[in-house]
Amino acid sequence: MNEKFNEIPMAGNIIKPGNALEYKTGGWRAERPVHNDETCLWIKNGTCGLCWIFCPDDAIRLIEKDGKYSYEYDYDYCKGCGICANQCPTSSIKMESE
Amino acid sequence: MTTVERIPAEKMKIEGLTGDAAIAHALKQADVDVLAAYPITPQTIIVEDFEKFYANGEVKTKVIPVESEHSAMSACVGASATGARVATATASAGLALMWEILYCAASMRMPIVLTVANRALSAPINIHNDWSDSYGARDSGFIQLYCQNSQEAYDTTLMAFKLAEDHRVLLPVMVCIDGFILSHNVERVEMLPDDAVKKFLGVREPVQPLDPKNPITMGPLALTDYYFEFKEQQDRAIHAAPEVFKEVEEAFKKMTGRSYGMVEDYKTEDAEIIILTHSTPAGTAKVVADTLREQGEKVGVLRLKMFRPFPVKEVVEKVKHAKAVIVFEKCLSFGATCNPLALELRAALYNLDERPMVTDFVIGLGGRDVPPTTIVEGYNKTKEYLAKGEAPLYETLGVRK
Numbered sequence: 001m002n003e004k005f006n007e008i009p010m011a012g013n014i015i016k017p018g019n020a021l022e023y024k025t026g027g028w029r030a031e032r033p034v035h036n037d038e039t040c041l042w043i044k045n046g047t048c049g050l051c052w053i054f055c056p057d058d059a060i061r062l063i064e065k066d067g068k069y070s071y072e073y074d075y076d077y078c079k080g081c082g083i084c085a086n087q088c089p090t091s092s093i094k095m096e097s098e
Numbered sequence: 099m100t101t102v103e104r105i106p107a108e109k110m111k112i113e114g115l116t117g118d119a120a121i122a123h124a125l126k127q128a129d130v131d132v133l134a135a136y137p138i139t140p141q142t143i144i145v146e147d148f149e150k151f152y153a154n155g156e157v158k159t160k161v162i163p164v165e166s167e168h169s170a171m172s173a174c175v176g177a178s179a180t181g182a183r184v185a186t187a188t189a190s191a192g193l194a195l196m197w198e199i200l201y202c203a204a205s206m207r208m209p210i211v212l213t214v215a216n217r218a219l220s221a222p223i224n225i226h227n228d229w230s231d232s233y234g235a236r237d238s239g240f241i242q243l244y245c246q247n248s249q250e251a252y253d254t255t256l257m258a259f260k261l262a263e264d265h266r267v268l269l270p271v272m273v274c275i276d277g278f279i280l281s282h283n284v285e286r287v288e289m290l291p292d293d294a295v296k297k298f299l300g301v302r303e304p305v306q307p308l309d310p311k312n313p314i315t316m317g318p319l320a321l322t323d324y325y326f327e328f329k330e331q332q333d334r335a336i337h338a339a340p341e342v343f344k345e346v347e348e349a350f351k352k353m354t355g356r357s358y359g360m361v362e363d364y365k366t367e368d369a370e371i372i373i374l375t376h377s378t379p380a381g382t383a384k385v386v387a388d389t390l391r392e393q394g395e396k397v398g399v400l401r402l403k404m405f406r407p408f409p410v411k412e413v414v415e416k417v418k419h420a421k422a423v424i425v426f427e428k429c430l431s432f433g434a435t436c437n438p439l440a441l442e443l444r445a446a447l448y449n450l451d452e453r454p455m456v457t458d459f460v461i462g463l464g465g466r467d468v469p470p471t472t473i474v475e476g477y478n479k480t481k482e483y484l485a486k487g488e489a490p491l492y493e494t495l496g497v498r499k
Contacts (some may be wrong), residue, residue, distance in 0.1 A: 001323055005330035010268070011207045012328050013306050014315035 029080030031095040033060070035071060035097065040092040042070050051084035051093060060084055102353045106176030112448050115287040117280035120248040121187070121213045121273065122147035123287075124255035126157050126210075126294040134162035134173035137158035139225045140277035141215040145187055153231040161241065166312040167192040171212075178208035179316055181304030183259060185210065190217035190373075191276060193231045203270045204239025205332060206317050208271040209262030209302070213255060215281040216428075218378070218464040226465020227277040228428035229377070231437045233405075236424035239332060241339050244376040247287035250276050253356055254403075256295060260346045263302045265497040266338040270408075276378040278465065294353060313354050334425040336407050343404065359408035362401040363416055365391065371480060372454075375426040376402040376441060379461065379468050383426065386473040396476065401438070408447045418447070424480045426473065426495075428462045436492040457483060458492035472496045 009015050033051075041048035042062050046069045052062045059078035063070050085093040115123065122144045122396045125133065151164045164170045170186050178184040188196060193214060197446040214232050218224040234241060243258065245251040250271070258271040275281055280383050290298075303420075306314060320328055340360060364384050366372050373383045380401035385395045400416050400423075402409075417423045427439040435441065440458035447453045457478040462468040472495055483489035 003327070005327040005334075008324065008327055010306060010331060011205060011316070012318055012320045012324065014318055015306065017315075033483055 001041065007026050024076045025079050026076045029075070029078060029098060031045055031080045032075070032078065033080070033082070033084050033093045033097050035042060036092045036094070038092075039090045040071075041090060042071065045069075048089065050087040051091065054087045056081065056083065102294075102298055102349050104355070105290055105353050106409075108144065109291050111289045111291070111292075112476075113287055113289065114284045115248050115252070116143060116244070116253045116282050116284050117248045117275040118143035118215060119147050119281065120252035120287045121255050121275070122151070123187050123289055124252045125211075125222070126151045127290065127292055127301055128183065128185070128256060129257050129427065130159050130185045132160045132162065132174070132177035132184045133186060134164050134177065134184075135186045135188070136164055136167050136169045136170045136192060138167070138189050138378060140217055140227075140281040141187045141189045141192070141213070142173060143281065144213055145216070164369070167195040168199060171196040171203060171210075174210045175203050175208050176205060176208050177201060177307045178203070179206070181302060181307035181309075183263070183302045184208070185213065186492075187213040187215070189215045189226075190219055190231045194219060197235070200235055200238040200240060200270075200316065200378050202236075205328070206331070207335065208269040208270055209268055211255065211258045211262060212270060212272045214272050214274045215277040216274050217277040224464040224466060225277070226485055227279050227378075228463045228465065229274075230429045230463075231448050232272055232274050233429040233431075236438060239269065239336065239398075240406060241269055241404070242274060243404055244269060244274045244402065245280065246377060246380050246401065248280065248283070248287045248357070250358060251280065252287050252289065253350065253354070253358075256290075256299065256342075257350055259299050259302075260349075261339065261343055264342045264346075265303075265305055267335055268305065269332075269339065269341050271333055274377065279378045288354075290353065298349065298353060323487050331414045339407055340404070340409060358403050359491070360404040361412045361416060362403060364399040364401060365399030366400055366416050366420070368396055370396040370421045371398075371424060371477065371484075372422075373397065373399045373424045373426065373473070373477070374402065374413070374417065374421045374439065375399070378425070379426050379428070379473070381475050382468060382470055386470045386477070389470070390474070390477065397476075404442075405439075405442075408442045408446065413443065414446050414450070415452055418450055419442075422457060422480050424476050425456065426468075427458070427459045428460070430460050430463065430494075440492060455480070455489055456483060457489045459495040461495050466496050468496065
């Protein structure tokens with residue numbers, strides 16, 4: 001993001017498809033989602049997954065690790081929009097100030 | 099730059115054409131790929147004539163009769179993005195409705211040629227000439243060229259494509275003529291043979307066109323971190339226009355013997371008072387200057403052709419030795435220090451240690467006639483102000499008050 005005016009394509013044209021990946025929107029985040037493992041249905045029994053379905057930036061991943069249900073947030077792209085927290089039926093996600 | 103040669107007189111076609119018709123003929127010979135337009139007086143004949151060429155099979159252009167000027171300019175941007183040579187025409191309220199997309203066309207670096215028959219803005223509704231429409235668009239990023247007669251309208255429209263499409267510029271160009279006064283008046287126009295125009299303009303070579311084989315995204319989001327850099331690019335591009343314009347004019351002159359310059363100098367060399375104006379009032383001003391010179395007055399006319407980018411150096415060079423510069427302009431910039439043309443001139447002169455006095459007369463709004471007497475009145479007032487040593491920032495002339 002330090003390029004000068006003459007080091008970037010003309011008129012904002014995007015000449016390489018898929019380069020949105022290079023644009024880390026995590027910097028926009030004012031609040032970060034914090035997960036409570038105790039009540040999360042995915043951790044409990046591998047169901048629900050609403051946070052993963054609704055995340056507009058694909059920034060929450062529900063995974064299996066060492067035979068257990070687990071999760072990870074991708075803070076490079078999580079804008080802190082709070083949709084995951086809003087959707088969670090057991091209120092297991094809280095938004096906390098950065 | 100293309101190599102061109104002088105076209106012999108017998109190969110030129112001479113016709114009596116209105117300013118609009120002259121532009122239509124130039125658009126035809128420029129072999130425009132796409133023309134998207136919506137009719138509005140006094141531009142109407144441009145598109146009407148062009149549609150006639152299309153109906154007669156004289157052009158291969160895709161003509162898109164859109165539902166509004168906003169759509170016209172949008173279609174032009176889309177077509178231009180594919181690498182096509184694109185033109186449209188409008189005036190007044192039509193130009194106002196294009197507003198949002200004017201900025202897109204310039205910012206996306208689309209070399210569209212937009213011909214404008216200058217007309218007053220509403221209200222009250224008025225179909226006649228002043229410069230409020232295109233002066234209002236002076237910050238849109240378009241290059242603006244103003245023409246004094248039909249021949250110049252034809253010549254400028256052709257040159258506009260070469261200027262716009264040059265890779266150092268890549269910006270849209272507005273070619274402006276005075277509504278009715280020029281758009282509907284028949285004058286002698288000398289037209290080049292088709293093959294000469296073809297050779298002069300060539301085929302547009304787009305830099306980054308929309309192409310399914312090489313997909314790119316145009317006009318995406320750029321926020322606090324990149325937007326400013328794109329504006330820096332655009333600013334540099336418009337300042338490259340004068341150099342390219344000179345080259346284009348040089349090539350055109352080789353073909354036709356005609357060139358205009360960013361400013362046209364008329365008897366300014368020894369002039370104590372210089373009139374600065376453009377479009378049709380410049381013709382009247384030249385006649386007035388001749389008459390006043392017969393009476394021993396040292397007066398000249400500087401006729402501006404390029405308003406954007408404003409040719410600061412050329413204007414200052416021509417007027418700096420004068421005692422006064424009289425600006426005649428057909429636009430009121432409500433609430434401003436003075437009006438657009440005088441604002442440019444005063445700013446351009448500011449760095450001089452000794453500046454000529456600048457008087458600013460707003461004339462001809464809504465097509466109010468500008469007879470030689472109006473020019474003389476401005477001249478006499480300026481002489482009075484010179485004797486007094488001070489002048490008002492601006493005043494209106496030719497209005498009942």
